[in-house]
Amino acid sequence: MFSTPIRLRGAGQALRTASLVLGLASSAAVMASSHREAPFVAGQRQVDATDLYMFRSYETGRQDYVTIIANYIPFQDPQGGPNFYMFDPNALYEIHIDNNGDAQEDLSLQFRFTNTSKDAALTVGGKATKIPLINSGPISGVNASTLNVRETYTVDLVRGGRRAGTRSAVTPTGGTAFDKPVDNIGEKSFPGGYAAYANQHIYTVALPGCSAPGRVFVGQRKEPFYIAVGKIFDLFNMNPLGPEVGGNNNDLEGKNVSTIAVELPIACVTTTADPVIGAFTTASVRQARLMDAKPSTGLGKASKEGGPWAQVSRLGMPLVNEVVVGLADKDKFNASKPKDDAQFLDYVTNPSLPALIESLFPSAKAPTNFPRTDLVTVFLKGLEGLNQPKNVVASEMLRLNTATPPTAAAAQNPLGVAGGDNAGFPNGRRPADDIVDVEVRVAMGALCVLTGANDSLKVGCKPADAPAGGLAFTDGVRKSAANYGTAFPYLTAPLPGNLNPPAAAGTTYP
Numbered sequence: 414m415f416s417t418p419i420r421l422r423g424a425g426q427a428l429r430t431a432s433l434v435l436g437l438a439s440s441a442a443v444m445a446s447s448h449r450e451a452p453f454v455a456g457q458r459q460v461d462a463t464d465l466y467m468f469r470s471y472e473t474g475r476q477d478y479v480t481i482i483a484n485y486i487p488f489q490d491p492q493g494g495p496n497f498y499m500f501d502p503n504a505l506y507e508i509h510i511d512n513n514g515d516a517q518e519d520l521s522l523q524f525r526f527t528n529t530s531k532d533a534a535l536t537v538g539g540k541a542t543k544i545p546l547i548n549s550g551p552i553s554g555v556n557a558s559t560l561n562v563r564e565t566y567t568v569d570l571v572r573g574g575r576r577a578g579t580r581s582a583v584t585p586t587g588g589t590a591f592d593k594p595v596d597n598i599g600e601k602s603f604p605g606g607y608a609a610y611a612n613q614h615i616y617t618v619a620l621p622g623c624s625a626p627g628r629v630f631v632g633q634r635k636e637p638f639y640i641a642v643g644k645i646f647d648l649f650n651m652n653p654l655g656p657e658v659g660g661n662n663n664d665l666e667g668k669n670v671s672t673i674a675v676e677l678p679i680a681c682v683t684t685t686a687d688p689v690i691g692a693f694t695t696a697s698v699r700q701a702r703l704m705d706a707k708p709s710t711g712l713g714k715a716s717k718e719g720g721p722w723a724q725v726s727r728l729g730m731p732l733v734n735e736v737v738v739g740l741a742d743k744d745k746f747n748a749s750k751p752k753d754d755a756q757f758l759d760y761v762t763n764p765s766l767p768a769l770i771e772s773l774f775p776s777a778k779a780p781t782n783f784p785r786t787d788l789v790t791v792f793l794k795g796l797e798g799l800n801q802p803k804n805v806v807a808s809e810m811l812r813l814n815t816a817t818p819p820t821a822a823a824a825q826n827p828l829g830v831a832g833g834d835n836a837g838f839p840n841g842r843r844p845a846d847d848i849v850d851v852e853v854r855v856a857m858g859a860l861c862v863l864t865g866a867n868d869s870l871k872v873g874c875k876p877a878d879a880p881a882g883g884l885a886f887t888d889g890v891r892k893s894a895a896n897y898g899t900a901f902p903y904l905t906a907p908l909p910g911n912l913n914p915p916a917a918a919g920t921t922y923p
Contacts (some may be wrong), residue, residue, distance in 0.1 A: 423749045454747065464482075464748070466637075467479065467814055469813070471822055483728075486498050489633070490667075491669055507524070507697070509521045509524045509694070510656075510691070511757055531563065535549075548602055551604050562724075564593040571621060582621075583629070583853050592614055592630040596907065597633060620681060625680070634672045657887040689802045691795075697725060700719075722803060727749065736766045742757065742760075757809075767858075777857065779881070786872060793809055799814060829851065844897045844904060845893050854885070
């Protein structure tokens with residue numbers, strides 16, 4: 414571990430306010446973690462992975478577990494009925510774990526979904542007429558009779574390669590089927606409260622080959638990611654050296670997201686040789702799709718799909734495909750595997766984002782150490798002594814040292830390792846970790862400054878290589894662990910569909 418906290422903070426330097434129009438025109442539209450980050454998934458939101466989190470569980474008594482959360486389906490308006498936001502029954506959603514550093518998955522959890530209409534009907538003028546809504550009355554329990562669509566899923570654990578490895582079914586304790594809670598339609602639909610309803614869908618599961626059980630939850634949550642995305646889209650229309658807290662609004666505050674969360678015993682996902690694990694999530698669809706000119710009755714019957722799986726979404730470390738990979742290669746990255754990441758190496762060693770920042774923000778001098786070995790370290794290997802596997806093969810994924818004790822929620826620092834909290838980003842990622850501020854600072858050379866003249870962090874650069882590396886770049890938005898839950902699945906209940914706050918007094922629209 415690091416003997417002293419790593420702090421990506423300002424070092425008494427300042428940039429002139431007149432230079433604070435940071436027009437990242439060509440990269441701003443992808444600065445929302447993995448929300449709509451590539452051309453294909455922008456039009457296929459059901460398979461668009463938005464964020465991946467991985468951390469040692471900090472729920473009381475669960476410190477021997479690791480929690481992994483994969484979020485999908487971005488920018489969900491709470492009132493998005495009547496279908497709301499179901500996972501794609503024709504897709505395969507996966508969470509992959511590499512526990513020996515070789516850039517290939519050793520364990521994969523696979524999720525498949527089935528949506529079944531109950532064809533609820535009302536007698537109207539003597540005829541049974543199917544209702545157009547997802548529920549016919551208040552909902553209180555799992556698969557309630559008033560729920561018009563039942564969404565279920567299966568879970569498989571694969572050891573070895575995701576397609577050729579050994580596959581075993583994961584089952585809920587005391588049951589045979591996993592039910593996904595319907596989205597938060599509104600307060601009238603859940604008289605007992607949505608949180609109590611959704612919590613009935615937290616399953617204890619038997620994990621094949623593991624001595625201890627795990628937990629699984631799949632369902633809608635309030636969007637946990639925070640960012641001033643609107644102002645970033647508007648040519649970074651903000652003060653990037655302004656207040657780190659409260660400087661701007663979180664533009665995702667009114668959105669929901671769909672979550673796949675698992676809690677796994679650390680002993681089950683690590684090897685005795687190394688406590689560091691890597692993780693990434695993918696979504697795949699069938700290679701062939703035939704649109705049905707005359708769809709039959711039922712949910713999802715407008716097309717017929719078949720053939721091998723084709724991976725269309727991939728996410729490990731946050732913001733990589735957004736602000737590192739070039740626009741023309743984003744779909745290619747989403748279809749790739751970590752073991753083949755050498756093809757994207759130039760985007761890391763010679764990144765365009767710092768150069769864009771310098772060209773549009775002249776006082777912020779981009780780092781001059783090429784190739785950018787500091788970025789190779791943090792994004793493709795992990796930091797030695799923190800979260801780097803012993804026999805690491807350079808590849809992009811989120812990495813966590815499971816030997817690092819978890820930090821209790823009340824003591825967590827949103828800057829993670831940068832704030833002296835080694836249980837946070839980039840050693841894994843917790844819901845409250847401020848990855849926007851940290852990653853922009855790292856891109857501008859913060860590690861070159863922190864490593865010192867003797868390169869104590871072994872990142873291959875020095876302070877003189879990064880003139881702006883000590884600056885506290887920020888988007889002005891920050892949360893803390895107090896904004897999230899303290900027990901699995903940690904993310905808070907989604908906003909209700911009847912949430913429609915009035916416009917502020919005096920608001921006018923063109």
